[in-house]
Amino acid sequence: xxxxxxxxxxxxxxxxxxxxxxxxxxxxxxxxxxxxxxxxxxxxxxxxxxxxxxxxxxxxxxxxxxxxxxxxxxxxxxxxxxxxxxxxxxxxxxxxxxxxxxxxxxxxxxxxxxxxxxxxxxxxxxxxxxxxxxxxxxxxxxxxxxxxxxxxxxxxxxxxxxxxxx
Numbered sequence: 001x002x003x004x005x006x007x008x009x010x011x012x013x014x015x016x017x018x019x020x021x022x023x024x025x026x027x028x029x030x031x032x033x034x035x036x037x038x039x040x041x042x043x044x045x046x047x048x049x050x051x052x053x054x055x056x057x058x059x060x061x062x063x064x065x066x067x068x069x070x071x072x073x074x075x076x077x078x079x080x081x082x083x084x085x086x087x088x089x090x091x092x093x094x095x096x097x098x099x100x101x102x103x104x105x106x107x108x109x110x111x112x113x114x115x116x117x118x119x120x121x122x123x124x125x126x127x128x129x130x131x132x133x134x135x136x137x138x139x140x141x142x143x144x145x146x147x148x149x150x151x152x153x154x155x156x157x158x159x160x161x162x163x164x165x166x
Contacts (some may be wrong), residue, residue: 008033015044019074023047028056032063035070042070048112049077057084061091068107068142076112085113085124086166092131095163098154106145109136120166127163 007030016031023031031047034040052060057080064070078084088111094100111132113125131149138145153159 007031008037010034011037011039012041014041015046016042017046018050019046019048019077021047021050023050023052025056025059028052028059032059035060035063035067038066040067040069044072045070046072046074047078048074052078052080052084054080054083054087056080058087061087064091064105064108067105071107072110073108074110074112076114078114080114081116082118082120082124085121085128088113089124089128089131089163089166092128092135093149093153093163095153095160098150101150101154102146104131104146104149106135106138106142106149108132109139123162123166127159127166 011034013034018027021027027050028047031045034042035045052075057075057078060073060075061084064073091105092108092111094104109132111128113128130152134145134148134152138148153163
């Protein structure tokens with residue numbers, strides 16, 4: 001599957017499983033368009049093993065900035081590395097300002113990423129897991145999740161410095 005242009009019309013979908021379909025960049029854009037719609041009901045998305053690279057991962061992560069429905073995202077077995085993971089870290093805990101940390105995505109509670117080895121991967125995975133853990137603990141209360149992320153990252157100088165260096 002290289003193109004799924006009409007997918008964004010199906011805002012009533014609650015789950016979508018497209019694993020091992022090689023959806024390509026156009027497929028990621030179509031999914032991103034669906035995720036950006038306020039009326040989207042999509043709670044679970046499995047697009048594992050689709051050869052998704054850094055660029056496509058960034059498209060997907062950016063589409064979730066204001067999404068308040070998607071809780072489960074499975075991206076394991078894809079091809080993206082540090083840049084793609086960094087896009088998801090920024091989505092879950094944007095430390096560029098206190099306001100952005102507070103307004104980061106607090107809905108995503110399960111995120112499966114590709115396994116790979118790099119100098120930054122361990123740090124990225126650790127901080128993504130911390131943000132996901134806060135989302136799980138504060139599920140349904142975005143204000144509490146935002147406060148918890150601000151306290152955990154903005155007010156902790158060591159964590160803040162580590163996140164800023166990624």
